Amino acid sequence: MAHFNALASSWWDVNGPQRILHKMNLLRMDFIYQTVRNHLRLNPPETAVEDEIYIPPYGVDLLPDAIKKNIVAEQEQRRDEILENAKLTVLDVGCGGGILSESMARLHFIDSVKGIDLSEDVLQAAKLHRAKDPMFVNGKLSYQLRAIEDLPTTEKYDIITMFEMLEHVEYPSKVLLAALERVEVGGWVFISTINRDFISWFTTIFMGEHVLGIVPVGTHTLDKYINQTEIREWFESDPQRKEAFSVVDAKGCVYLPAYGWKFTSTPDVGNYFMAIRRMK
Amino acid sequence: MQDIVVIGGGPAGLSLLAALKSSPKTRHLSCTLIEGSSLQSVRDFLVEPPEEYTNRVVSLTPKSVEFMQQKVGNWDFIKQDRVRFYDNIVAYDSQDNDARIEFDATQIGAGVLAVMCENINIQSSLIGRLNELGMDDSTTILDNTKVIDITSPIHHDLDQHDLNEIDVNSGKSDLDWPIVKLSTGESIQARLLVGCDGYNSPVRKFAGIESRGWQYNTFGVVATIKMQYEDHRSIGWQRFLSTGPLAILPLSEDNATIVWSSTPWLSELLLKVNPDIFPHLINAGMTLEEVDLKYIYSMLDKDPNDFKVLDEIQWRLSKIDIKSLEENYPLPVVELIQNSRARFPLKLSHADTYVAPRVALVGDAAHTIHPLAGQGLNMGQSDVGFLVDALEKGIERGLDIGSTMVLDSYVANAWPGNHMMLGVCDKLHKVFTTDFGPVVLLRGLGIKSLNMAESVKDLMIKAISGR
Ligand SMILES: Cc1cc2nc3c(=O)[nH]c(=O)nc-3n(C[C@H](O)[C@H](O)[C@H](O)COP(=O)(O)OP(=O)(O)OC[C@H]3O[C@@H](n4cnc5c(N)ncnc54)[C@H](O)[C@@H]3O)c2cc1C
Numbered sequence: 001m002a003h004f005n006a007l008a009s010s011w012w013d014v015n016g017p018q019r020i021l022h023k024m025n026l027l028r029m030d031f032i033y034q035t036v037r038n039h040l041r042l043n044p045p046e047t048a049v050e051d052e053i054y055i056p057p058y059g060v061d062l063l064p065d066a067i068k069k070n071i072v073a074e075q076e077q078r079r080d081e082i083l084e085n086a087k088l089t090v091l092d093v094g095c096g097g098g099i100l101s102e103s104m105a106r107l108h109f110i111d112s113v114k115g116i117d118l119s120e121d122v123l124q125a126a127k128l129h130r131a132k133d134p135m136f137v138n139g140k141l142s143y144q145l146r147a148i149e150d151l152p153t154t155e156k157y158d159i160i161t162m163f164e165m166l167e168h169v170e171y172p173s174k175v176l177l178a179a180l181e182r183v184e185v186g187g188w189v190f191i192s193t194i195n196r197d198f199i200s201w202f203t204t205i206f207m208g209e210h211v212l213g214i215v216p217v218g219t220h221t222l223d224k225y226i227n228q229t230e231i232r233e234w235f236e237s238d239p240q241r242k243e244a245f246s247v248v249d250a251k252g253c254v255y256l257p258a259y260g261w262k263f264t265s266t267p268d269v270g271n272y273f274m275a276i277r278r279m280k
Numbered sequence: 281m282q283d284i285v286v287i288g289g290g291p292a293g294l295s296l297l298a299a300l301k302s303s304p305k306t307r308h309l310s311c312t313l314i315e316g317s318s319l320q321s322v323r324d325f326l327v328e329p330p331e332e333y334t335n336r337v338v339s340l341t342p343k344s345v346e347f348m349q350q351k352v353g354n355w356d357f358i359k360q361d362r363v364r365f366y367d368n369i370v371a372y373d374s375q376d377n378d379a380r381i382e383f384d385a386t387q388i389g390a391g392v393l394a395v396m397c398e399n400i401n402i403q404s405s406l407i408g409r410l411n412e413l414g415m416d417d418s419t420t421i422l423d424n425t426k427v428i429d430i431t432s433p434i435h436h437d438l439d440q441h442d443l444n445e446i447d448v449n450s451g452k453s454d455l456d457w458p459i460v461k462l463s464t465g466e467s468i469q470a471r472l473l474v475g476c477d478g479y480n481s482p483v484r485k486f487a488g489i490e491s492r493g494w495q496y497n498t499f500g501v502v503a504t505i506k507m508q509y510e511d512h513r514s515i516g517w518q519r520f521l522s523t524g525p526l527a528i529l530p531l532s533e534d535n536a537t538i539v540w541s542s543t544p545w546l547s548e549l550l551l552k553v554n555p556d557i558f559p560h561l562i563n564a565g566m567t568l569e570e571v572d573l574k575y576i577y578s579m580l581d582k583d584p585n586d587f588k589v590l591d592e593i594q595w596r597l598s599k600i601d602i603k604s605l606e607e608n609y610p611l612p613v614v615e616l617i618q619n620s621r622a623r624f625p626l627k628l629s630h631a632d633t634y635v636a637p638r639v640a641l642v643g644d645a646a647h648t649i650h651p652l653a654g655q656g657l658n659m660g661q662s663d664v665g666f667l668v669d670a671l672e673k674g675i676e677r678g679l680d681i682g683s684t685m686v687l688d689s690y691v692a693n694a695w696p697g698n699h700m701m702l703g704v705c706d707k708l709h710k711v712f713t714t715d716f717g718p719v720v721l722l723r724g725l726g727i728k729s730l731n732m733a734e735s736v737k738d739l740m741i742k743a744i745s746g747r
């Protein structure tokens with residue numbers, strides 16, 4: 001038990017070995033929140049005509065400022081209302097010590113979060129830390145030792161997250177496919193991983209493992225890295241998949257030691273986040 | 281158990297509570313504010329303000345006013361008939377009354393330089409705003425309640441826990457949340473403890489945050505006074521004496537407030553001088569030469585009730601050209617409001633950081649500043665703004681708001697600006713307490729002085745208006 005305590009404290013020490021993940025969590029929570037928020041359906045089919053809000057066909061940018069301001073304000077208010085009543089379910093795959101799972105579970109529009117991982121140890125650490133916030137007394141956040149492939153396909157989620165784990169698995173496309181099979185129509189799969197390029201090798205393996213020692217040696221192997229273009233091609237390659245899913249966004253990001261994580265201009269280099277939506 | 285416990289019901293603490301309850305993102309947080317003294321006079325002020333001005337008056341920057349209007353929403357509850365906007369400060373020397381600098385708001389493209397307002401007016405407007413928002417279970421104010429101790433819970437051995445059950449006993453020590461012990465015998469455990477508890481901040485001590493600075497060996501004597509009649513010029517006056525600056529700042533109608541920075545000896549004298557002599561002493565301080573002032577001080581030192589000084593002052597004032605007296609000086613002070621004199625030690629201090637895990641410092645708990653540019657309370661308002669921004673962002677990101685992952689951005693945004701302001705006011709203090717009058721000094725430097733005078737002027741005007 002002492003071992004798990006130590007593991008829990010080290011996972012959750014924001015100045016400890018997982019500091020990079022804690023810092024990354026800030027940026028990815030922004031990415032998830034903004035993506036979900038910006039793609040809400042503002043006039044769902046059951047909306048009465050008089051309650052519909054106006055969505056300009058060519059976007060708001062062409063409109064005069066005053067009108068644009070009003071329309072944007074109205075849209076933002078509608079987004080707030082929709083989120084106020086939303087009750088989304090989340091599956092966090094490869095949840096580790098629960099950094100992302102806890103954050104998702106605190107959002108008011110999330111109904112429940114299930115974190116799964118293959119390591120008994122990290123799950124114990126996650127549970128220990130969960131017990132330190134009375135907020136989770138309500139049972140909103142649960143953890144399970146399970147591979148995603150072993151969850152029934154009837155169990156569907158509005159949001160599935162797989163952050164910083166695809167680079168650790170033997171067959172990433174299998175895991176991604178398993179996620180696609182378990183996401184609701186209109187729902188989201190969010191992933192993050194690393195491009196297999198020179199910069200990634202240099203920053204994450206060479207610098208991270210060997211020079212800076214911020215991640216344990218052996219954490220990453222270059223041949224498991226997937227380029228974001230490969231994921232896009234993988235979607236294109238299958239007509240059914242192509243029709244059912246859309247890669248809505250991909251953003252590159254980089255860690256600057258004194259600053260934290262920030263988005264870069266291209267998702268093709270180094271680390272990236274990706275948002276995939278199930279359209280039908 | 282509370283999400284946020286705020287210690288201190290001064291301007292900073294009440295502003296923070298009202299700002300948290302005004303923001304749609306933080307409104308739901310359970311908050312308790314604890315104040316050691318009674319807030320009854322603050323509540324009474326809201327319903328029935330006293331006739332006379334109270335003696336704690338501050339100069340608010342336009343930025344603070346905007347913050348109160350837009351973010352906190354308490355400006356509507358300010359008793360507007362008791363605030364005074366002013367657009368100009370005239371500063372001059374005891375060494376040469378003709379050496380003057382004018383700080384005019386129009387020079388920086390603004391109509392208003394700053395606003396004079398009583399501390400209690402601000403506090404009561406915040407209570408008004410909180411009442412309007414509705415005091416429900418998630419908003420508690422405990423006044424007449426002192427924090428007697430703050431402790432960190434001992435970490436229990438978590439080994440006993442059955443991890444498949446969520447097991448959190450409220451108020452128990454398996455939470456790393458600080459526990460606040462109250463004079464009423466109650467204890468509250470807080471996810472985030474915010475110290476708005478002033479210069480001696482018990483919260484800062486609990487968190488082990490170092491605060492650096494020094495005493496100026498100077499006291500600020502404040503008083504509320506009446507001028508001969510209402511001055512429609514809306515000017516703040518500041519005269520640099522070798523003992524420190526003396527300022528008269530306008531309030532509504534014929535009221536005004538003074539801040540007389542002075543040596544310990546002079547400040548004691550100012551407090552004990554007969555209340556009927558005091559107004560004349562201010563007139564002397566705003567006008568007469570240092571040698572004359574020294575002579576008058578010495579008379580009063582021997583006998584604070586020596587009405588003969590009135591003749592001495594009157595005779596000297598009568599030698600000054602009446603037209604110049606009317607145009608270039610404040611109106612005569614005619615009355616001291618009873619019991620309105622008080623003195624405060626002036627000091628500079630700045631905490632090394634404003635946060636620790638589950639702790640944040642706001643307002644005077646984090647920094648104290650020389651009042652010559654009237655910034656203390658304004659800096660606290662800007663702190664509140666940055667802290668609420670950080671908490672809103674933390675909530676949007678689903679973080680534990682007690683975590684330094686959330687609080688760090690508060691320090692990053694608030695600290696550097698405050699540090700600069702502290703530095704500016706410290707420099708101004710040093711310039712202003714030279715034995716030479718600073719304005720004379722600047723003028724005496726010839727060609728260069730113009731630029732230098734400009735830069736001191738810029739510093740001052742930026743400091744006062746908070747831009
Ligand atoms: C002479 C003078 C002139 C000034 N002029 C200006 C000006 O023109 N403009 C300006 O902006 N500022 C001015 N200031 C500064 C301004 O008054 C302060 O910055 C401001 O009042 C600080 O507010 P605060 O809420 O941070 O602290 P405070 O007002 O000090 O409030 C702290 C509160 O915490 C409470 N407290 C402390 N310990 C405990 C405890 N253990 N339990 C319960 N409660 C506790 C206290 O009772 C108090 O109410 C001036 C200051 C002085 C001295």
Ligand SMILES: C[S@@+](CC[C@H](N)C(=O)[O-])C[C@H]1O[C@@H](n2cnc3c(N)ncnc32)[C@H](O)[C@@H]1O
Pocket residue numbers: 021093094095096097098099100116117118119122146147148162163164165168169175
């Ligand atoms: C670097 S951690 C990331 C943790 C978490 N997702 C985050 O970003 O905060 C990678 C985690 O993925 C888990 N993992 C690796 N392969 C997995 C798999 N096939 N299925 C589920 N989890 C896996 C590991 O046990 C580890 O906890």
